[in-house]
Structures are given as structure tokens and as C-alpha cells.
Amino acid sequence: xxxxxxxxxxxxxxLQKRNVDGTIDRQLYNPQNLAHNLRVSTNTKILxxxxxxxxxxxxxxxxxxxxxxxxxxxxxxxxxxxxxCDFQPAAVANSAKALxxxxxxxxxxxxxxxxxxxxxxxxxx
Numbered sequence: 001x002x003x004x005x006x007x008x009x010x011x012x013x014x015l016q017k018r019n020v021d022g023t024i025d026r027q028l029y030n031p032q033n034l035a036h037n038l039r040v041s042t043n044t045k046i047l048x049x050x051x052x053x054x055x056x057x058x059x060x061x062x063x064x065x066x067x068x069x070x071x072x073x074x075x076x077x078x079x080x081x082x083x084x085c086d087f088q089p090a091a092v093a094n095s096a097k098a099l100x101x102x103x104x105x106x107x108x109x110x111x112x113x114x115x116x117x118x119x120x121x122x123x124x125x
Contacts, residue, residue: 029094034093034094037092037099038093038098038099038102041081041093041098041102041103042102042103042106044077044080044081045074045077045104045106045107046107046110048073048074048076048077048107049070049073049074049108049110049111049114050110050111050114051073052073052111052115053070053110053111053112053113053114053115053117053118054114054115054118055069055118056069056070056111056115056118056119057114057115057116057117057118057119057120057121057122057123058118058119058122060119060122060123061115061119062119066115070108070115073111074104074107078100081100082100085099
């Protein structure tokens with residue numbers, strides 16, 4: 001390891017090299033940790049979308065109520081992810097948008113699939 005560099009904690013994305021006076025000389029991103037953190041974030045949102053879709057279908061939500069339920073589930077997912085990273089997204093991702101917003105489309109498709117499936121199985125068949 002280069003002089004002035006500290007070992008990176010597990011899951012950390014950014015490594016900082018400091019000067020003798022304590023100022024930050026440069027910041028480096030660890031691509032493996034960054035990719036892993038974003039993959040876990042996206043998978044968490046997709047899993048919560050599936051569970052949320054099942055709940056919305058079983059509850060019989062239709063139309064706008066079902067869409068608002070999806071937004072509430074995603075807001076809950078963002079809150080859980082924020083709490084998990086101690087409300088400092090720069091510590092685990094390169095931007096807050098990447099941590100909280102990416103993966104919403106994939107989660108939305110999964111939500112609609114399981115929402116309609118559980119709604120049909122519960123209320124129609």
C-alpha cells in the first residue's frame with residue numbers, strides 16, 4: 001500500500017490519500033465494492049417490489065392506489081438503504097441517485113407482474 005493510504009473498510013467505495021497537513025490529496029473508487037454495493041441495492045429494491053406487488057394484489061388495490069402503493073414501497077426501500085449506510089450515500093456509492101433511484105424501472109416491472117398475478121389469483125379465480 002502506498003504511503004499515506006489507509007486500508008479500506010469492507011464495503012467502502014472510496015479510498016482517500018491525505019497529505020501531511022491532513023488535506024485530501026485524491027480520492028479513489030474501488031470498482032469491485034462499488035459494483036457490489038449497487039448490485040445489492042438493486043436486488044433489494046427488486047425483492048421489495050415483488051413483495052409489494054404480492055401485498056397490493058392480495059389487498060385488492062387497483063389503479064392509482066396500486067401505483068401509489070408502489071411509490072410507498074420504494075420510499076420505504078430508500079429509507080432502509082439510507083439507514084443502512086448511516087445516511088451517507090457517498091460512503092457506499094458514487095452518488096445518492098445511483099443508490100436510491102437506479103433500479104426503479106426493473107422493480108416496477110416486477111411489481112406489476114406480481115401485483116396482477118396475486119390480484120387475479122385472489123380476486124378473480
